[in-house]
Amino acid sequence: MPMGRQSINQTGDFEKHMRIHAVDKPYQCDVCGKIFNHLGNLQTHMRTHTGDKPYKCDVCGKVFNVRGNLQTHMRTHTGDKPYKCDVCGKAVSQRDILQNHLKIHTGDKPYECNVCGKAFILKGTLQIHMRTHTGDKPYKCDVCGKMFSQKETLKAHMRTHTGDKPYKCHICGKAFNQRGNLKVHMRTHTGDKPYKCDVCGKAFMRKDTLQMHMRTHNGDKPYECDVCGKAFIQTGGLRTHIMTHTGEKPYKCDVCGKAFRQTGNLQTHMKTHTGEKPYKCDVCGKAFSITGNLQTHMRTHTGEKPYKCDVCGKAFSVTGNLQTHMRIHTGD
Known part of the structure; x- marks a missing residue:
């Protein structure tokens, strides 16, 4: 036998x-x-x-209908990751997670979208992707009614209502309601800029910032003013511009009452009250409250005069001086 x-x-x-x-x-x-x-x-x-779930976690109280699921869950508390990738050495807590991870190395994407042809490693990821075609948003916020295509996106959204920020930076202590936001924030400490412009080589910390930057090369200005037709690269630029029509200035100085359209302008203005001048000339030591003023000042040392008169060719270090000079030719 x-x-x-x-x-x-x-x-x-x-x-x-x-x-x-x-x-x-x-x-x-x-x-x-x-x-x-x-x-x-x-x-x-x-x-x-x-609905019976007889297996309960002694640590957090979560319950399961299968003993094996409880055993797998316990690794979230113990940190145990018994399944290791032979290619890159990454360790994971579950065998099926390892099997899916290995497809990253093999390039295997067996689940293909029959609408656009995009392929995925996981069947579940394909199912979520299909909602971009169907518009299906099955997950609804009980507070504001907003709908989402993914459960995880709804969970992250709920934190905007609860104020919960579970993802904390171990360097500066700043907290975030999404793991992805913490990941991006960490680049402010590491200096990592993984998104690079193929045209000019400029690098960015965020993918969306690179996408906006590309518009400076392709001339795309998708945000247009309904009043005057002026177009902008960013939606924020359009919002600020609209205020020139409405007269709105939502950012007000607590000291003198002067109002501004942009928070950055208010912050700059506040330095006139505090006397703060954080931008210092490396040559003569003169300090300025605005970085632009320092850049203009540096031309007194370099002799640079980037603003040139199209009529007589005379050059100036400050654009305002060129504008004054042009009156000689226009008679204005």
Whole structure:
């Protein structure tokens, strides 16, 4: 008798094991009709109908309907990651996570969208992607009614209502409501700028910032003013511009009452009250409250005069001086 069969017979499990290979599955669910080859599997399955979750985590209280799921969950508390990638050495807590991870190395993307052809490693990711075509948003916020295509996006959104910010920077202590925002923030400490412009080589910390920057090269200005037709690269630029029509100046100085359209202008203005001059000339030591003023001042040392008269060719270091000079030619 083969050693494998003898070993199974000794434990009394041979008959049970053979049902895996046999067509016969004698245990059927009375609710949905699904059939099983082991009684224990049927009993576990029944919990999907009854909602019974007898296995409880002693640490956080979360409950599960299968003991194996509890054992896997416990690794979130212990940090145990027994499954290791042979290619890059990354360790994970579950076997199926490792199997999916390996597809990153093999390039295997078996799940393809039949609308646009985009392929994915995970079936679940394809299902989520399909919502970009169908417009399906099954997850609804109970507070404001906003709809989302992904459960995780809804969870992150709920933090805007609760104020919960579970992702904290270990360097400066700043907290965020999304893990991705913390990841981007960390680049302010590391200096990492992974998104590079193919045209001019300028690098950025954020992908969306690079996308906006590209408009300076392709001339794309998708945000247009309904009043005068002026177009802008960024929606923020359009919002600020609209205030020139409405007269709105929402940012007000607490000291003198002067109002501004942009918060940056208010911050600059506040330095006139505090006397703060953080921008210092490396040549003569003169300090300025605005970086632009320092740049203009530096021309007194370099002799640079970038503003040139188109009529007579005279050059100036400050654009205002050129504008004054032009009156000689216009007679204004």
